[in-house]
Amino acid sequence: MKIAIEAQRIFRLNKHGMDFVALETIRELQKRNDGNHYFVIVAPGEDHCLKESANLSIIELKCPSYPLWEQIALPKTVKRLGVDLLHCTSNTAPLRCPVPLVLTLHDIIYLEPRQYRTPSLYQEMGWHYRRLVVPHILKVCKKIITVSQFECNRIRHTLNIPSERITAIYNGYSTHFRQLSDINMDIVQKYIPQKDFLFFLGNTDPKKNAVRTLKAYSLYLKRSSIKRPLLIADLKEGYIDSLLQREGISDIRSHLYYPGYIDNHDLVMLYNAAFAFLYPSLRESFGIPMIEAMACGTPIIIGNTSAMPEVAGAEALMVDPHEPEKIADALLKLETENVLYQKQVNYGLMRAQQFSWENTANELVQLYRSLQL
Structure with missing residues (x-):
């Protein structure tokens, strides 16, 4: 088969969740000798993280805006290439596609009620764009x-999608996320002065639960004799300050480190150097960072909602993410109960082995073949 894969943002420097899912899946497909030829369609960017091979061609498309790139340039290119199908990897797709369309719909959070706007204009515009186009795309x-x-059932019931048209394929995680015997403190100290810190991977999206995590950390500091610092990824100083002031917890500021975006390769060392990883999200369709942290032997504290229990498994340390006291209690239990801590380390290492990009690619190829029949 000749298969076009939309991976619009994988060449940008600051990649996020869906970008890595597309990139790692494509890399795994590229390793296979399955007779398919893959045309990966991207926007120009500085990080040329994927190279062409005998079974993979890279098509760069320039366009002044994302909607024009997706709705005009992408379908024209697909038609010119004469492919058998188009796989769009990041929630949206052309409203009119000249070939059969496969869509990876990571979640439908943007179709659910929300309490307030996101502070990021980019995220806000993306939210409105998806609400506008996705219901129409799903029909075709x-x-x-x-x-x-979890997400499969939610999409099917919410949007009345027939069972045979939707399937779940688990994400994997990159194999460079693993338990290390030595910690490179030069890398760690780019972000935080010491190891055995608490690590929170959030952003301005309300579902990441930054405000309750900070409130939980404030409660932790009042009760802990160790008072570990908190490393916060993907949040800027101004946004953090606004949350601290709003909640009246500005006194914890000296314990916080917030370097902004963290390079994916540095994350491996930071997971290994961390005492625990905080991921008390309100809503996740999968949650790759949970698996990355577990693969590095780092205990996780996660929300007991949405897909997180399904992915992390029954023995993961789960809390009600709406209750900062519960998050703080879990942190203190890890800090004071050595047997529990080691149990979580061992469980995480075992659980992470159930996920791989190889499995993801195998299931994806089976799906492509089923559409050829």
Whole structure:
């Protein structure tokens, strides 16, 4: 088969969740000798993280805006290439596609009620764009892929999608996320002065639960004799300050480190150097950072909502993410109960082995073949 894969943002420097899912899946497909030829369609960027090979061609498309790139330039290119199908990897797709369309719909959070706007203009515009186009796209998709059974059931029931048109294919994680015997403190100290810190990977999206995590950390500091510092990724100083002032907890500021975006390769060392990883999200369709942290032997504290229990498994340390006191209690238990801590380390290492990009690619190729029949 000749298969076009939309991976619009994988060449940008500051990649995020869906970018890594697309990139790692494509890399795994590229390793295979399955007779398919893959045309990966991207926007120009500085990080040329994927190279062409005998079974993979890279098509760069320039366009002044994302909607024009997706709705005009992408379908024209797909038609010119004469491919058998188009797989769009990041929630949206052309409203009119000249070939059968496969869509990876990571979640439908943007179709659910929300309490307030996101402070990021980019995220806000993306939210409105998806609300506008996705319901129409779903009507023309040959197959819809999502990343967990939780999300599969939610999409099917919310949007009345027939069961045979939607399937769940789990994400994997990159194999460079592993437990290390030595900690490179030069890398760690780019972000925080010491190891055995608490690590929170959030952003301005309300579902990441930054405000309650900071309130939980404030409660932790009042009760802990160790008072570990908190490393916060993907949040800027101004946004953090606004949350601290609003909640009346500005006194914890000296314990916080917030370097902004963290390079993916540095994350490996930071997970290994961390005492625990905080991921008390309100809503996740999968949650790759949970698996990355577990693969590095770092205990996790996660929300007991959405797909997180399904992915992390029954023995993961789960709390009600709406209650900062519960998050703080879990932190203190890890800090004071050595047996529990080691149990979480061992469980995480075992659980992470159930996920791989190789498994993801295998299931994806089976799906492509089913559409050829």
